[in-house]
Amino acid sequence: MPAEERGKGPIVTSTYRVQLTPEFGFGELSELTGYLRRLGVGGLYLSPTLQAVAGSQHGYDVTDHSRVRAEFGGVDGLRKLAGQGFRIVADIVPNHMTVPVPESGNAQLWSVLRLGPESPYAAWFDLTFPVALPVLGENPEFTVDGDVLRYWDHEFPLRPGTSALPLDELLEAQHYRLVPWTEPPGYRRFFDVSSLIGIRVEDNEVFEATHRVTLDLIDEGVIDGLRVDHPDGLADPRGYLRRLRAFTDVPVWVEKIVIGHERLPADWPCEGTTGYEALNAITRLFVDPAGADKLIQTFTQRTGVSADYGAVRYEAKKHVLSLFFKGEVDRLESALGEPGLHDAVVEMLAAMPVYRAYVNPGEPPSAEAVRIVETAAAEAGRRTDPGAVARVAHQVLYGPAEAVTRFQQTCGPVMAKGVEDTALYRWFPLACLNEVGGEPDHFAVTPEEFHAFCAVMTPTTMTTLSTHDTKRSEDVRARLAVLSELPDVWADAVESWSGQVRFDPALDYLAWQSLMAAWPIDVDRFTNYLLKAAREAKTSISWIKPDPVYEAGLRDFCRKAVEVCGFSVASFTAVVDRYARVNSLGQKVVQLLMPGIPDIYQGNETTDFSLVDPDNRRPVDYAFRRALLDNPDDDTWDGQKLQTVTACLRVRTRFSADEPYFPIEAGRNAIAFARGDKAVAVATRLPAALERRGGFGGDTVMLPPGRWRCLLTGAEHTGRVPLAHLLSRFPVAVLEGS
Template sequence: MSIADKLFARIREDLLARARATPLSTYRIQLHKGFTFQEAQAVVPYLARLGVSDFYASPYLKASPGSTHGYDCVDHQQLNPEVGSAEDHAALCHALREQGMGHVLDVVPNHMGIERFNALWFDVLENGPASVYAKYFDIDWAPVKAELRDKVLLPILGDQYGIVLENGELKLGYRSGAFFIHYYDHLLPLAPRQYARVLRPGFEELETRLGATNPHLIELQSILTAIEHLPTRTETERSKVIERNREKEVIKRRLAAVVDASPEIATFVTARVEACNGAPGNPRSFDTLDELLAECSYRLAHWRVAGEEINYRRFFDINGLAAIRVEDPDVFEEAHARIFDWLSRGDITGLRIDHPDGLFDPTAYFLRLQERFFLVQARARFIEEHGESDARWSTVEQRLVERWRSEVAEDLSSPLRKALFVVVEKIQGGRERMPEAWAVHGTTGYRFANFVGGVFVQPDAEKQLTDIYHRFIGESPNFEDLVYQKKLLIMRTAMASEINMLAYELNRISEMHRRTRDFTLNSLRRTLVEFIALFPVYRTYVDGWRPELDARDVQYIEWTIARAKERNATTNVSIYDFLRDILLRRYPDHLNERERAAMLRFAMKLQQVTGPVMAKGLEDTSFYIYNRLVSLNEVGGEPEHFGTRVVDFHQRNRERAENWPASLLTTSTHDTKRSEDVRARIHVLTELPEEWGRRAEHWSQLNAAHVAKLPSGPAPSRNDEYLFYQTLIGAWPMGGEPLSGPELQDFQRRVREYMAKAIKEAKVRTSWTNPDADYDTAVARFVDACFDPAKNGAFLEDVRQFKRRIEPAGQINSLGQLLLKLASPGVVDTYQGCELWDLSLVDPDNRRPVDFTLRSQLLEALEREAAEDAAGLCARLMANPDDGRIKLYTLTQGLRLRQRHMALFRAGGYHELELEGPRARAALAFARKHEDSRVLAVVPRFTLAALEGEGGLARAYEGTFVALPEAYGGMMFRDVFTGREVRPERGATGGVVLPLSPLLAAFPVVLLERSKG
């Protein structure tokens, strides 16, 4: 057996063991300059005591200065210095290993931040297509607009280019041998060949002063000659690109040296820079600077033109985040080298992949991740056995790659395809499923968050709440049509440039053959727009290397084309057939390989656009407009569907247990629009729809005087006002006492800031790109007036009383969804701070500092009390739930249960349980099973009436039972929270049952583990 084959066998065994040891739970930490590696290290012991198995970190590669999220990485090779040093990072990793905890890192393979300090992007701006990094970014160097050929559009100006230029806001500068363009905080490179344009004028006069034999003058003259011989910025031949990259840096060093050595030349350079900068009030004085900029590899423009003309792919519509071409092996290596270095040392143990739908070929990307991880492990073992200098590695590596690709990559059932723990931020719309071919463990859990919350929505209230909403706003919006219209809006505004580029490419494809050349550019663009607007999911995953298309992808495309034809009866159907055949790789026989490649590339580029259009039109627009029940308007949610049927919840859990048992289970993230506890409280409105409708109308009457009368209509609009009232009810702080002083002021500020963001995201009366200052101001004043105790004391008190009425049921909902998360198949994820009640709204509200010292102290106290008398502790927690300790206790007991039953929660079966009795519909139960281990989970729902009745949950659930399989009759269980022993009993019909009343009397949710007693 060869060295490679022996090594393959050994690594295979190591990685199979690793693949089985997936995380049991994660805790998400947001790292930034306000919370560094050192501060994260300090909370590791607390997280370990809490029961967390894996630390889950936000991105911490070097990001733009001041970044609070890390998704704007500017250097893949460096740690973010604001988060800490390499020593700080190593100390954190060591602390995690000491606690036996894993370390999952958020990775951003789709884009980079380009506003400042990105050396790769800076080089592209300096050298255009001739940059050694030109292929790193997804730039269209031959766009529709001819003036942009071989240039990057930079929409960074606050006004039109000519106005900004002639105002003197653009200035040429010199530093260390290079010339730059300064625009406020922006620093842009001057094209190197333009250095001669700066320095040539006045050279003869300088020669006269210094003399032709002056060595510094001769050196400057030689530099000018070298500049003129530089390969052009449009040169793409590899040797010329390398030559330009080398020689331009030599020129800069030589120029810096001669300037430093000669005061006369330094004075000359300064004078030339000043001469190039014009004088405001004299437009012609800016001609030279204008000519210099015209020869650069970028075109400066007003920020408003970005939506229509920008020619680099962005993250959604954010100009400061440029997409990278990670499908290129060199780009992949550059973006992941540091990450795999940490993986090889065990510093990190898993990855969370951000926005995979933005990738050109996600399926291939995930396979490359797993293959690269395999090779990293193999390389480490090879060095251990043979030494780093052994020249045989390249041959061994080639053999390992061949075996991995033939034996692992093509085998969907191979555990080695998932040796590295990887979860992906994949949003699933409608009936969309995760592609089985992805070499990942699952998603980050958006769908679970919506499904688990949805079971607490009372379905019987749908018609009433719909009618109440329609009466309040005076309209009857259709959600499906709203999303369609808002996707059209996004394609017409924020992402028009992406649509233009696709239409231009499709037009070029149509010109390839006489049968399709008569399709006009406009008709092709309209066809594309209609297709994307109607497309029901985020994207498809067609590629050129797998022989068969995914059947669901085919179904989505065929369905959308059929809908488009129906809606556009006057359009030539052959255009839609033309588009369909390209997207489904149905190429006519007469096409050559070049033409087929062009069609495939178009199909794969289109897939990168449907997702952002869906996200912007749905989550970032429609979800701020369709306010029937805003707790359903969550990332990955479907607010047109009123909650979750229990049968669907069980079905999703079974599917996850069978196919994605290590997928994350989340209820709050840094991206959620409302925290898990806000949504849980708003869900209670479905239990008293008539009372809610009366309250909303009453509050509107109380606040009518604060609504401004603008020419465009009332401010706030009735729809925004309805959103405001639900926001107040959902986010009002816990507790029964009236808010006052700083607490009231802080809540007022948070709600005002939230409403300011919400109305702009809705893009109805105002927006980020076209703000209506009058409307923005009127809404802010409305919020402030509503919070003014002197003006609106009656309103505030009525809101508080109503909030207090529904609050206990909201707390039960929160505990219920937490318990379901703890017991369901998957990896339990906790967002920072959410172990106590968290009533945060959308970012940045949900990124406020977390008091870990308080949480650690509370956990220690709970541990002491539980050790003395767990049942008594539970009684005290139920009597005073407002401080959040009851949620912390539920979480830590559930996480520790997972650690006691690792095999069950990693690979156990899932079995739904039936309920019997008067409140059978108002509870949900299931069992987890693995070998001799058993865990039972039961949660009550629709509890408002029960809590308001005499005797609370215990009285309400009298006569309600969980029906258990016959085999459970001889088992003893332990209540995870109270510690008491529980034995199933025989029901009236002879079956094995579990009475709910005594269990809910002791704690509001039920979690039982099989006892050995």
């Protein structure tokens, strides 16, 4: 339900996402509010604000739900920030909290480890006693210090009355078992991260305890909206949102990843998602499908990887299931109540096409949920005993509550680790398509398909182009999209560079795409990215299986690639940028004016050539951006992007979220649409192909009735306008009705 109908006042017209850190807290952000107001920003969208591990650069490792993070300035700092006049959207983390080192940093977990089922916090965590804690290395040595067991930097509480026991008996007497760090934990965790333990917000007391501070700040008028992190990890996402809605009526967005034609469940009481589906649709709008075959051919020839992305995705999911999720699979198999179903469980999880099917125990499953599970079962049944698969499918649809819920909660982690963090690092003919929720074998959408996508969008859903979790920033993707228009030129460039510097065929092709698209990039940044990419791919090394020899070779490759090929890469990038600037401005206009509430990730009001985190969480140079805002005639890529963002955000303040969306025919090389009689967006697409055809020629757009003024050029237009005239100074137009 839109915020207007709930008596809260108009929803924000746009948001600006800020990654708070100990070095950049509420005070530092308060000093930027004047700049952000001039930019046209409608609301501030903050990363998690509750107390987290000391020094955390992201805040998702919450240790204490009862306090606003002291390193940011505490609750008083947050109140002062709210006093600057911006609506504040806060990122909350209901799925998990951290297992810190030392473990005493989490008071609730400490109590549970000490007292076991008798702890007042025993209902907080989804675990089994004695709970396995994967912390041990080789030849572990322990010390007992009063009522505390110490192991290196770790510390664990001793069960009352056990501190005087001999060490072997003492270890056996606890409510936990210390196991090798490579083993699965005895608790539900966030994906494969054993340092993040799942919490049971389905329990009313746990919900209220973990949300009390946030809800009080909403009641106080400090927080005006919420972004819910990873709802698919929860036992009952819909039930959680309904409970949240019972306490507050502020707008709520969910970090829900939808794939393909999947949509957010209609019965979720929230404004929409955080926008990855919009990001992927926009990216494809600026990709030329004509380049697909050549890019896939170049990729397969250089890497030896199959052209069949589906096969690569399946193998990646099977890999992570065996590598990371043995504990989760064992608990799920146990919940099914029938032995001998292990292989069927694994194949069902590997075959699931989406993050979750949304089956709730005690309710008849929806037709869509049945379709998803049965489709997965049909695929899984081709790989193992179909009878066993059929029994698993029936149980996860209609069986015991624990089996239904555990299957749902396991699908998401397998998708995230198997696809986002494995398959997308193995299959990359065109890496701009390898994004969260993306399908890299789905190369492009036409303007007509994009208009159809917009026609069914929820007007209050969030849209984005870059986030703290994207694999690469929007301008890196803008450069990569150009390769779809220059596939032969690109193949020749890679052949030249690889002839001078080579290392690992499974990785080199991604390295060259990344080096070009992030240029200029220093050796350290490039090396750190490629090390992460190699570990995520898990073909030669992984996070839990390092190889010093391989890693030394990779570091040497990165150094040589920059030193030997840097000049050539820079020259190639300069050519690409003639077209990438067009893509950059075009995708920004589309995102900021299409249906939805647009979010801008910090710093992306100008160009940003960042790769995956932590690269995309580096400090932003706001002094540069402030100076650029003071110079509206700056004709650089940065200057034009800032002008474009400002124009779009300002016009967004003058129409409502539900303003009608009308497609405008603009030919193959442009995308155009109107938002009622308030604004018209026009953007050039496929600029290299446009150049080859000699320009727009006779292509025109028919503007809606009335006079229209371009906020970028000041020119006025009416009726049918030649694109060559409309886009003569900028490759985009932002028109406001007068």
